[in-house]
Amino acid sequence: MGINLQPLLGYQALTDVVIYQYDRAITVQQLISDIAYLDQYLPKHQHLLNLYENRYHFLLGLLLGIKRQSVHLFPSNTTEYTLDFLEKKYPDILMLNQDNLACGKMNFLDIKILLQEKPVHFLAQSFLSFKEDSFTKDNIVIFTSGSTGKPKPFVKKWQDFIVVAEQLATKLATKEHAMILATVPAQHTYGLETSIIMPLVNGFSIYDERPFYPADIEKILMKQARATILISTPIHIRACLNTQVRLPFLQYSVSATAPLESDHARQFEQNYNAPLHEIYGCTEVGVIALRQPTQSPLWQCLDDIKIEITQPINTEEHDYCLRTTRSIQTFILNDYITDLNDNCFLLNGRKSDVINLAGKRTSLAYLNHHLLNIEAIKDGCFYQPELKDDKHQRLVVFIVLEKNFFTLKALKKALQKKVDTIFLPRQCYIIKQLPRNKTGKILNNEIKLLYSEKNASKNI
Amino acid sequence: MSLSDLEVQVGELIIETLNLDMEVNDIDPDDYLFGEGLGLDSIDALELAMAISNQYNFQLRSDDANNRKIFRSLKTLADYIDSQLKIG
Known part of the structure; x- marks a missing residue:
């Protein structure tokens, strides 16, 4: 029996499977x-x-x-x-x-x-x-x-998501009847695009549970024994490699939310005998570009995305402006990009205000705003130390106190109602004054130096 | 409250894996690992699962009925590791 629920549901028959549950x-x-x-x-x-x-x-x-x-x-x-x-x-x-x-x-x-x-x-x-x-x-x-x-x-609009879903399935050469298995939440843009709307629009099926441990992913794949697309993040990719789980039946995997180590991409493809694609995107726009890191470091924009330089190249920090037919229409990228040519580019890190931890994004401005609203704190700022040992580098705070006594625990308690747990500081450095310039702006290099000095000595 | 040998070992694994700014004796073995207490979160749980898999050679799973109980405190985690080592 033919059905027509286009453009959102691309299934061919009422008997097509939309969702796989464990049994x-x-x-x-x-x-x-x-x-x-x-x-x-x-x-x-x-x-x-x-x-x-x-x-x-x-x-x-x-x-x-x-x-x-x-x-x-x-x-x-x-x-x-x-x-x-x-x-x-x-x-x-x-x-x-x-x-x-x-x-x-x-x-x-x-x-x-x-x-x-x-x-x-x-x-x-x-x-x-x-x-x-x-x-x-x-x-x-x-x-x-x-x-x-x-x-x-x-x-x-839902049309913005449908446009992305159609392109993803084609560009990633997804076979019919593939099952999508995702370690990311369905509510975040990346999860919504790849693990919900892409399968719906293209008539693929979705596994209902969200696996957490590598052994969970292994168990689902072994039980389902069908061609699967794994939608994940660098942290789960690394965890699978690290725990040496078996991941059979992978058609391909997708990683996004943070840069993937090229060694991990290579090892993952080798161990699990399936391509690993990376997605570059953001909440505001959605998927912007794709690449298979073992094949090329260059990101290829989706067809409805055009990136251009907004001003002549006369400084090192010119902006890159994205134009699209999606709702947002134009967007200044939060990342530094280079080698833009024929809608392909290289990524060279995020702008300093953006914090990205395990797929969750916030800004230093947001965190600092809530930090400074705490009564006991006279001045303060969050800082993200550079990546160490390939782990997610948690945040620390530098604070100047109104009164002498304050604990890290009290600080976390004050922040946790407003800030996602993952961004709560792991260390708290009490200092006498923050390094600010004449206009009050915090000097990032000075904070970096302060962190290296303080890192050896412990406080609260 | 003094820690057992395995609790010290697991406590040190937690501190080292998660780069926590504390000594093993600062951990109350009955204190919560997540939320209040040590304040760990899901990313920490994944890091710990990797470290436990490498050090003790068994895998943690979400569908273990006792999963929440296992990660409740240092004591419960050490007890679980001890039980798995005995099975293994």
Whole structure:
């Protein structure tokens, strides 16, 4: 039977598998039936916050939201501060999640529980359909942490994601019936593009659980025994190599969120006998470029991306401006790039204000804003030491105190409501004065020097 | 509270792997490793899984029913490693 749920669902038949669970497969027909059942219980709302980690529950929430033309909100973290911000900004917000932790006054629904109560012989009264303009409306708001202390919104359309999904599948030469297995959350732009929208648009299947340990990935692959695309990050790539797990049935792997060591890329391809591709992108734009690092260090832009230099090359720090037909239209890149030629380029590091840890991004300005809001702190700044031993380099803080006594524990407690746990400082250096220039700007080289001096001597 | 030999060994592994600014005797064996307590997070858990796999030659898995309990404190982690070493 032919079906038409284009452009979002590219499946050919109702019997095609959308989701693989550990010992069960969910077909298009089952998905449609579950959506029809859940649709009866979804309360009226305009804004949707879908926090499910399980990809099937996330997908149900997503498709229900698109069907209802909800505005999907994707914050960069779910700290108490961020949830409070969303609740105040969008009073009718509906949270979909398996627990109502920190939902405050938000409307809350657990579709997982509802599904458990679904009658076995439930008959859908209507076929799944989307209104024509569902994909071209500004129905997505993705937040970055911004630089003013408040989450910064970027408005997108589902069409932006569909355009990326179509290109990814083609450029990565994905075979039919591939299964996507992802170690990254579905809510972040990279995860949403590669592990949700790419499989939907191209009719691939999705594994519902998010593996964490390398042995989890191994177990899923051994059990499923089908061609799989692993969507992951440098930290999981390294962890798989390091623990020497077996990863059979890989068609290819994808890494993003941080630069991958070229040795790791080579070893991973050798050990697991499958290509490893890297994606370069950002929350604001989505996927920008691809490369297979063992084949070329050059990044190749997607077809709807053009990068150009915004001013004549007369300084070392000129900007690179990206132009696209996606919602954002233009964007100044956060990275230094070189050798731009024929829409291919080399990457040469991130601008100093951007902090990227294990796929989560924030800015020093955001962190410093919240640090300086702590009463006991007179002045202070976050600092990210250079990469050591190939591990994620955690942040440290330098602080000048209003009063003499303050502990790292107290500092973390004050910050944790506002800052994602991963960015909490690992060390705290109390100093008498921060190295600032006449305009008050913190001098990065001086902080670097201070860190090397302080690193030998310990404090709190 | 004094630490057992294995707790000292695992504590040192945690400190070295995660580059923590503390001595092994600063760790209360019953204190939480994640959240309050040592304040570790998921990236640390992955780093620790790698270090444990290399040092003790067994793999950690999410579907172990006791996974949360295993990582609760230094004591529970050391106890789990001890039980795996006995099986191995």
